[in-house]
Amino acid sequence: MDKYLVRRIEAPMLTLAVALLLASLGNAKFWSVLVLAAGGFSLTSLPVLAGSFLIVVLFFNACLTLASFRYVAKPVLAVLVLAAAAASYFIVTYGIVIDRAMIQNVFETDTREATELLNWRMVLWIAVLGGLPALLIARADIRFPSGVRGLFERIRRALGSLLMAALVLALLFKSLAPMLHEHRELRFLLTPTNFVQALHGYLRNRFAADIVVAPLGRDAVKGAAWTGQARRTLTVIVVGETARAASFSLNGYARETNPLLARQDGLINFTHVSSCGTATAVSVPCVFSAFGREDYSQSKAERQEGLLDVLSHAGIDVVWRDNNSGCKGVCDRVAFEDLSRPTPGAGHCGGDECHDERLLDGLPELVRGRGKDLVVVLHQKGSHGPAYARRHPATFSRFGPECETGEFERCSRAEIQAAYDNTILYTDYFLSQAIDRLRQMAEQEGVDTALLYFSDHGESLGENNVYLHGTPYFFAPREQTEVPMMFWMSDSFGARFRIDRRCLAQRRNEPLSHDNVFHSVLGMLDVNTAVLNPRLDIFHACVRDA
Structure with a gap:
């Protein structure tokens, strides 16, 4: 031989x-x-x-x-x-x-x-x-x-x-x-x-030289909305995974993938939002940085503090809860909880991974235990492919038949689409559950609550024979760059920070992007700092005079 x-x-x-x-x-x-x-x-x-x-x-x-x-x-x-x-x-x-x-x-x-x-x-x-x-x-x-x-x-x-x-x-x-x-x-x-x-x-x-992280927003302080307030605040930022705006019925998609969110009172859905990148490793560090997509690079982001650091400088506690593959360096200097791996007694887990509902477990206890104003970031597993069917419990297999494997060649495009749509249906449930719990905490525990959701990037599902994501941005299809974003706040949160919900709702169809997130979070929480750019703060024009 x-x-x-x-x-x-x-x-x-x-x-x-x-x-x-x-x-x-x-x-x-x-x-x-x-x-x-x-x-x-x-x-x-x-x-x-x-x-x-x-x-x-x-x-x-x-x-x-x-x-x-x-x-x-x-x-x-x-x-x-x-x-x-x-x-x-x-x-x-x-x-x-x-x-x-x-x-x-x-x-x-x-x-x-x-x-x-x-x-x-x-x-x-x-x-x-x-x-x-x-x-x-x-x-x-x-x-x-x-x-x-x-x-x-x-x-x-x-x-x-x-x-x-x-x-x-x-x-x-x-x-x-x-x-x-x-x-x-x-x-x-x-x-x-x-x-x-x-x-x-x-x-x-x-393997470049050791990274020295430059300070950012060390001048950050709480503004007038915080003065004399006995009520604590809880702001939840949900970082979605691989959710594309085109598959949200809130944005006109034919399938009813958002039946619960559509009935959430006071929810504002922004319909025209573009991402910073087409992959988690780019979008997550970018959206939490002060650079914006045009100026962003991984090297610059690694060498400067970001949004979570500025919030910490202002005296707000920050916790990152993860059901994904980490925060890509964004949460290195704040509290971190890895909830992606099953542990004895953990709910919402099966096999070797957990569903996103686990991110909500113990949330009220977390707030009570901290005893301070708190920002909690929930990093979803979301719609991460190619095994979309594993991203949601079996009870959410409403659309079908769905592709039950990551081997796309064994499934039709319609089956792949159905499996993906079921992940959006589960995200609809997850976000609705989060809002319901925040509303309950506001009414029963005296906590001013709000939720901001956006996805890191979108996903291709066979358009022009392209699947998944990660296409270089300058020629990426819109399915990978157009992402969902929405905001909800309790009545007490809106009153405290003087946010005009009707004014904000009128801006829902304006062109926005991940560039707005850094400045909008600081703006809605009335954090005063020189790094805040009011032109990128979507709340700035909707804050009522005291």
């Missing part, structure tokens, strides 16, 4: 063969998008498409040639073909693209969420497109050019490939330039350059 698996091959031939393999089988999605960008496959577009393929092969060959050294070539080539096979599976199956944010999600997603993506189709895909070529590379008897002469030969071959690629690019530039400009997503689809570049960016940022 071994004699059939072991083949003697010259190093230049091996690198060229691997370059051809990566450019072809590992990039089906890239070429399908390029064909569309070229106006379809025809005799007219054939020179551009063939030339593009030659450019990619020559570029890959140049890069691989520089790695074709003994003891280096085999592991590098084997890892590349395996990683490329894995990347191509997710790109083709879910329509995702790979950038630094996606790599960050891979590293920061917990094990339970990651296992939902594993299935036999994925294993077979990677085994055939990656495992088999990696095995052949490992068993090959490679002849390498040796010595200084061999080094110069590698350089000559690499430069030759690059020069040929540049020549073809120059000849086709007039045709390729507008295509690449109009379809910037192509650079995130070309495997393995996409994940190599993204991994490099993530690791460079991850």
Whole structure:
């Protein structure tokens, strides 16, 4: 058997063969998008498409040639073909693209969420497109050019490939330039350059010099609304997960996914809200920062305090309760409760995860125990995919038949949509329960209560054959960037902070974004600080004179 698996091959031939393999089988999605960008496959577009393929092969060959050294070539080539096979599976199956944010999600997603993506189709895909070529590379008897002469030969071959690629690019530039400009997503689809570049960016940022967090809003103080008040306040901020505005019946969706919220007295639903990012690892740090989407970067957010810190400086206790994969650094300096893992006696849990209702357990006791004005952040599991059916109790499977697995290829788009809609139905119940409890605390325990809900990002459910989320923002579909946001307050909260509910309701159809959250939370709680921008505070124009 071994004699059939072991083949003697010259190093230049091996690198060229691997370059051809990566450019072809590992990039089906890239070429399908390029064909569309070229106006379809025809005799007219054939020179551009063939030339593009030659450019990619020559570029890959140049890069691989520089790695074709003994003891280096085999592991590098084997890892590349395996990683490329894995990347191509997710790109083709879910329509995702790979950038630094996606790599960050891979590293920061917990094990339970990651296992939902594993299935036999994925294993077979990677085994055939990656495992088999990696095995052949490992068993090959490679002849390498040796010595200084061999080094110069590698350089000559690499430069030759690059020069040929540049020549073809120059000849086709007039045709390729507008295509690449109009379809910037192509650079995130070309495997393995996409994940190599993204991994490099993530690791460079991850292992940069020690982070020094700069203070923010140290001048924050409670305003006049707090003076002489004996009643405590409880403000609940619910950070939704993967909930898209398009699937909320409050926003006009045909299915009644919000039957309970629609009947909540005093609830204000904002209908036109855009997210800061398309993935949790971007949106959550961004929405709690003072930067706003245009100025945000992970590096800047990590190096400056955020909204929760400013609230703490003003003398308000902050608690983060999590049923997700953490707060992405936002809650590092406030109290943190991980409620995502089942514990003995814990309610609302099953298997290896808990449903969002657990975030409400012990909320009144938490308020009583603290004895201070309190902001509680509830980080939902929400509608996190692909195993949507696991995000809600079985009693919420109203829409169906629903997809009961994370393997989308085994379900129709309608079944996937139904499973997702059931998660929104459960979020409707969860938020309604939260509001009911806050209303009860206001009436029976003398606590001024309010709730602000927004989702971190949306979700694609097969529109244009794209699923899940994480598409780079500049060409992300609106299903991933348009998110729900709503606000409720008790009568006593509104009276205390002089918030005109009717005025606020009149603003519900205005264009808003995650940029408004930082300033609006400070504004509605009458926290005075130089970092508050009244123009971004949605409550500012609706505060009545004392």
